[in-house]
Amino acid sequence: MEPWGNLVSFVRAAEALNFSEAARRLGVSSSAVSKNVAQLERNLGTRLFHRSTRRLTLTEVGERFYAEVVEHLDSIEAAIARVDEFRQVPAxxxxxxxxxxxxxxxxxxxxxxxxxxxxxxxxxxxxxxxxxxxxxxxxxxxxxxxxxxxxxxxxxxxxKLHLVAVASPTFVKNNPVPKEPGELEALDGIVVRSTQSGRPRKWTMRCTDGSSYDVSLKPSFIMNDPEAICRCAAMGLGVTLAPLDRAYPYLQRGELVRLLPDWYVDLGxxxxxxxxxxxxxxxxxxxxxxxxxxxxxxxxxxxxxx
CATH class of the missing domain: 3.40.190.10 (Periplasmic binding protein-like II)
Structure with a gap:
């Protein structure tokens, strides 16, 4: 396919019958238009313009070629403008x-x-x-x-997505309050089942001081949905490691309390x-x-x- 710049330069030069005027309309140099047209003529194997020091005129082939391409060129340029508008305007x-x-x-x-x-x-x-x-x-x-x-x-x-240890106020009142992650494992746990293995998930808890601890909650209740584990915890059924965004409304309403506030699971x-x-x-x-x-x-x- 003929390079787009060569065709555009030819059509604009044919309209103006002047390379300098065509260059002004295109916003390029006159020499660039002349080179594009010359390249088009070489590719087609024929002259499209008669050139003299005073004037520029189309050859017979040039006139026929101009009539063939001008309408299509205008349609293509309009299509390009519509594409650009679509790209710029959210729709x-x-x-x-x-x-x-x-x-x-x-x-x-x-x-x-x-x-x-x-x-x-x-x-x-x-x-x-x-x-x-x-x-x-x-x-x-x-x-x-x-x-x-x-x-x-x-x-x-x-x-960021973090898990935090939570339980209901009633559960906290009736059970020992854990002081470190390992003490969570002695309590009834509400755990999430892994979608890959089908087994309860194990988590690495991290502390703000840089330490870490691998936790395996006792699987007293096994769920596959973060909202379900929060609701079970709010019912006083045990402790759980819940996504903070899911637990947040429960914490705000006082239906859950956070345990081990310096510890969390980093999920990326x-x-x-x-x-x-x-x-x-x-x-x-x-x-x-x-x-x-x-x-x-x-x-x-x-x-x-x-």
Whole structure:
């Protein structure tokens, strides 16, 4: 296919019948237009212009070629302008994958504000507990815990994700209050089942002084959902290690109390990941910026234990 610059230079020179005027319209030098046209003539194997010191005129072949390409050139330039406008103006369907707990509790409440700012963007959100292939499945972005990024995918951190030890005030009143992580193991525990092994999860707790301790709670109750373990703990059934964002409302209401306040489990970060291409669609770019800004200002402390 003929290089775009050669064709544009030819059409504009044919319209103006002057290389300098064509160059002015294109915002390039006159010599650049002359070289582009000369290259086009070499590629086509024919002269398109008669050149003299005083004037520039189209040859018969040049006139026919101009008539053939000008209409298509204008249509292509209009299409390019529309693409650029689409890239700059946030609009279109925004496909995002989110885990139900994170998405419904922390991202969905932002939808009204986002829609007010960007009414032409149509959210198409999928709430599911799985890691998606952005490119193969046609997603614009995904929100998840720490993930191993595929080639061509980048991520921005939304918040840290910590587990903390909690129990109900009634349970604390009727049982010994642990002073160190090992003492949690003597109490009735509400544990999460690993989705990989099917067995109760074991955790490494870290202290603000830099020490650590591997904890295995007694599996008196086994659940597979963070909201379920918080509710069980609020019922006084035992101690648990719960995601701080899930436990936060219970702590605020006094239905749970935090144990071992200097200790926590570091689960890494919650991230929004997306294609690493430089020219992101505007709808994706503004969504990511909006999300990162909101988490940084409003939600990050709810996830971080220290």
């Amino acid at each position: 279109g369907r925004l496909r995002v994958s989110l885990s139900p707990s994170m998405g419904i509790d922390n991202v969905l409440p932002l939808l009204s504000e986002f829609n007010t700012l960007y009414p032409a963007v149509v959210p198409d959100w999928h709430f599911e507990n799985r890691r998606v292939d952005l490119i193969a499945e046609g997603f614009d972005a995904a929100i998840s815990g720490a993930v191993e990024l595929m080639p061509g995918v980048v991520a921005r951190e939304l918040c 970060s919650v991230v929004v990941y997306y294609s690493g291409q430089k020219l992101l669609p505007a709808k994706t770019r503004v969504f990511i910026d909006f999300l990162v800004d909101h988490f940084e200002k409003n939600l990050a402390p709810n996830f971080r234990a220290v």
